[in-house]
Amino acid sequence: MNKKFFSRTIVRIPLIIWSLAVLYPIFWMILGAFKSNAEIYANPWGLPDSFSFSNFVNAWSNYNIDSSVFNSFIVTGLGATLTLAMAIPTSYALERMRFRGNRLLFTLYISAMMIPMVLGWIPLFFLLMQLNLLDNIFGLSIVYAVSQLPFSIFVLTSFMATIPKSLEEAAAIDGMSPYGILWKIITPLSTTGIITVTIMNMIQFWNEYFMALIFLQTEGNYTLALAIDYISNETQYTNAWGTLFASLVIAIVPVIVLYAIFQRRIVKGMTEGAIKG
Template sequence: MRQKKSVGQLLGRAGIRIPLILWSIAVLYPIIWMFIGSFKSNGEIYANPWGMPDQFNMDNFVSAWTDFNIDTSVFNSLIVTVLGAILTLVLAIPTAYAIERLRFRGSHILFTVYISAMMIPMVLGWIPLFFLLQRFNLLDNIYGLTMVYAVSQLPFTIFVLTSFMSTIPKSLEESASMDGLSPYGVLLKIITPLSMSGIITVTIMNAIQFWNEYFMALIFLQSEGNYTLALAIDYISNEAQYTNAWGTLFASLTIAIIPVIILYAIFQQRIAKGMTEGAIKG
């Protein structure tokens, strides 16, 4: 019986791990292939697309950085990512606190509206947003795009933060109020530090979303000088079909993906912990 049980356990584990291993290979292999291709010349890519380069050189990275102005696009992406993530928190933290703690008339309806907004496809708002930005002279403006990004992630951010704030003991707020703290002081000195795990989680997830976003940037940005990294890569991809700049394309993709991998690797445990805590608290 014990032997049959151990064999059954091994088969059960193998049935779970083998598909996960195969899936990991299927996901990682194109990334590794892209990374290796970024160090190849065009001749090497055509002669041996699956092999290792004769020598690792940075020519493709230099070409992407200078000839295709990836440096400007990286700077634009950094602006919309950092400012968008900060603006989302500035708007979401007080809103989540007001909905969860103040319990004013209509707070439940307001929270329901925010949650319902998560179910609405963003594509439905692209045309109205286009004309709205055009009216306020924010079309083809990275700061206008930043505001669109921030507002688009508000429902998700508020949903996560309210779940964290809901389990903070109200006695802490009452004690702070008795000590003379204003509601703003309670929010900044009590609620925000105790919700830091959720704040970090949503900030990282929003930053990754803003860094990789393509469609809204394509619609709301028109000048090459305002292109984000996703648009610049799309431009290089189109050019590669006629100029054979495949190595440059691989290099630009590597430039785009490395910050996301590093960010996720650093904060992986905190993201998993934050999402788990948020699910339990919610």
């Protein structure tokens, strides 16, 4: 018993230290969001004298965080939806249908995961410009969706591979079309994988910065990441540290809430996907 307790303690101590190292800056940022600039300079590590929401109001009203949050919701939601719309039928075709070049096409999709996105930024810039989708949140949503397509296909095919083919054969005998089999049988049975892919993609789209920086140029189209970067640049001249911390809190709250709600499904999906893959 003592040996087990000792071994567990040895393992847990580094994990606790690492957790504190990660959580403390977040806790410090949240406290800073409720402080005035004077408090931040006078007592940066202490508790605020009074919890004020003035920094949040300032960030929301004077630094256009409201429109940036809206743009981020649009880009994230539309990007995740487009990814699923392309990934689900593609995964089904690659996993269930046998045609010439099937394995080669699947390999090309998976190989695309290894290609750095930075190599495609310049061609994408000119492509979006020719399509009149540059500086457009819908154009950015399309880029996001395509960028996560290989990962989504990789995860979804591993789930679809374990669905018994006898279900499809029985449905086909009953006269169900391939589209009906996909949307009424395969898709519901792949719910765990779909939820996992959706949450992972949404977190990726919500936090993405570099592509938004390249493809968005008008301040009214800024996503939340770009708005925070703008506030960060302004802080060195205005000392609006409290506003910057407040905007960061606004950015991380949806991610934390989303992960807290779907934590078990995400872990279950990644575990099952790893086992099934």
